[in-house]
Amino acid sequence: MTHSTLLQRRATVTRKTKETDIELMLCLDGKGDVTISTGFGMADHMFTLLSFWAGFDCSLSCRGDLHVDAHHTVEDLALCFGQALDLALGDRKGIARTASARVPMDEALADICLDLSGRPFLVFRGQELLPPLIAGEESDLWRECFKSLASGAKMNLHVGMQYGTNGHHLLESAFKGLGLALRAAVIRNRDSILSTKGSLD
Numbered sequence: 001m002t003h004s005t006l007l008q009r010r011a012t013v014t015r016k017t018k019e020t021d022i023e024l025m026l027c028l029d030g031k032g033d034v035t036i037s038t039g040f041g042m043a044d045h046m047f048t049l050l051s052f053w054a055g056f057d058c059s060l061s062c063r064g065d066l067h068v069d070a071h072h073t074v075e076d077l078a079l080c081f082g083q084a085l086d087l088a089l090g091d092r093k094g095i096a097r098t099a100s101a102r103v104p105m106d107e108a109l110a111d112i113c114l115d116l117s118g119r120p121f122l123v124f125r126g127q128e129l130l131p132p133l134i135a136g137e138e139s140d141l142w143r144e145c146f147k148s149l150a151s152g153a154k155m156n157l158h159v160g161m162q163y164g165t166n167g168h169h170l171l172e173s174a175f176k177g178l179g180l181a182l183r184a185a186v187i188r189n190r191d192s193i194l195s196t197k198g199s200l201d
Contacts, residue, residue: 009186010057011087013080019072020064026084028186030057030094038062038077040070042135042143042168046175049083053103053179054186070137071144076144081180082152089186092116097194103176108164115156116185118200120181122150126161134167142171 010027032052036044039062051058060081064073089095100113110126124146130139150157159178164170193200 009088009090011084013084013087015076015080017076018065020062020076022062022077022078022080023034024049024080024084025030025057025059026081026088027057028054028085028088033057034059035173035192036060038073039066040073040135040137040172043070043074043077044122046145047077047173049175050081050171050179050182051161053176056182069186071141074141074145075148078148079152081153082149084124085153085155085182089116091193091194092118092200094188094190096185096187096189097200099181101177101180101184103173103180105169105173105176106162106166108117108166108169108173109162110170110174110177111158111160112174112181113158114178114181114185115161116153117156117201118154119156120151120154121156122147123158123160125159129161129164129167131167139167146174149168 008027008029013024015022032055034048034051036048038044062073062077065124066073098115102109102111127143132139146159159174161170
């Protein structure tokens with residue numbers, strides 16, 4: 001085992017604006033130890049699922065302008081989570097890079113397919129299945145969440161909600177699947193960067 005495989009891939013990100021104040025620590029080679037407090041319970045729940053199913057250790061606190069709504073809080077914490085993932089991956093040498101997953105949640109099913117390519121892109125399908133409001137917030141908030149996450153992580157992310165009638169279940173299926181896909185994609189199983197051009201950007 002080389003020295004590099006012994007090093008834990010971790011990153012810390014802070015963000016302070018007039019809208020949010022965020023502190024985040026992420027370790028990719030963790031045990032699924034997660035502590036998340038954002039003031040918006042649905043975000044706590046979804047990012048706890050994501051981190052736990054990915055096997056990441058994550059400590060995240062966010063104080064946002066929830067008196068307005070949860071938009072800035074969710075958008076910014078997703079951006080910071082993605083940035084921490086990007087930093088922890090470094091040059092992405094040796095990672096599996098691509099992965100997909102699907103996790104059923106009762107009647108709901110979502111597909112996740114991703115590529116840690118260094119180029120952000122989001123495809124989000126099935127939004128029409130979501131109710132207009134989830135946890136008191138407009139459901140479009142979650143498209144913005146995935147968009148910010150993909151942007152921060154420099155990840156090509158495809159989220160496809162296939163069927164379901166409960167918005168909570170659909171999102172839970174998507175976030176669990178995203179966690180599983182990330183768990184597989186960040187695994188280091190080769191010596192070189194998985195790209196014929198020799199770099200990811």
